[in-house]
Amino acid sequence: MDRGTQLSHLSADQPRREEFFDLERHCALHPDDIGSRTRLWKLFVALGQPDDVPGSRMRAPAGEKTPRIAVLTPYFKEPMALLERCHRSVRQQTLPCEHIMVADGFARGEIDAWPVRHIKLSTSAGNFGDTPRRIGGEVAIDEGFDAVAYLDGDNWLRPHHVESLFACHRERAVPLCHSARTMHRIDGTLMPLLQRSDNNQHVDTSCLFVAASAFDLLPIWGTWPVELSPVDDRMFWKAAVGRGYAHAFTGALTACYEASHVGRYQAIGETPPTQARPDFDVAPLAAWYAALAPNERGRLERQWDFPLSSLIAELCTMRGLPAPSIGARG
Secondary structure, X not given: OOHHHHHHHHHHHHHHHHHHHHHHHHHHHOOOOHHHHHHHHHHHHHOOOOOOOOOOOOOOOOOOOOOOEEEEEEEOOOOHHHHHHXXXXXXOOOOXXXXXXXXXXXXXXXXXXXXXXXXXXXXXXXXOOHHHHHHHHHHHHHOOOOEEEEOOXXXXXXXXXXXXXXXXXXXXXXXXXXXXXXXXXXXXXXXXXXXXXXXXXXXXXXXXXXXXXXXXXXXXXXXXXXXXXXXXXXXXXXXXXXXXXXXXXXXXXXXXXEOOEHHHHHHOOOOXXXXXXOOOOHHHHHHXXXXXXXXXXXXXXXXXXXXXXXXXXXXXXXXXXXXXXXXXXX
């Protein structure tokens, strides 16, 4: 395509791009509006899935010192191709940031040659990346970073992810911000799927941005019982809200999530690939919670500043299960 054709193509797309930005603004203020989120997703597809468009309306304030932002990535046994995709997306951010990668017991020597801070845990903590996230956060605190964003090793970011989150933080004057995400098959292709609870009841880890004024949250990863680590993103988000931290949503589809669980494929009528993972089974978690002594349930709720019972009930409802019956125990 020659330059004249490119310019003509961009000009033809401009009204739809403006509509896209209008929808982003609306979704930012109304994260529970699933109809508008669906229209935004469809328009993104109609535009040809341009990675450089989501979040591009939100720019870091001009004339200010460039903030020092760390992107924290725990990794376990992900294939190198996924880790390379993850790291490449951090390097391509429009607002420069530093990448801290924490090996959860299975360090990859190849990463030593990358421009990252590579922290290696000798053994896996076995808690879904919680300990690596906590250690990475403590490094960010000790080294005086202005903010952190999270990115799991099998996910990746669109170019304006960090900049749009930082711009949201500055514009809305809140310490916590979050982006929207698109779901992708294991082969990387876009799935026609939105999670209704996203950015409302639930914020995925790879969508999170935490400014320095909320850095007391960074060390809480994995300090809950290991039974709760499969829902660690929900624990972190509900604890942050329970502690009264103000938050804002960019409305922008800047995070890319590899939807490798069986249920995500079934939800769109597709046969899951052989390497798809089984869905999270909430029944053992509900049984564990129901078996706790009342004083232990109370201690956990005081520790995390939100009713854990409501989270368990929410998860059961999502899976079509009854909430656990909580009887009195001594």
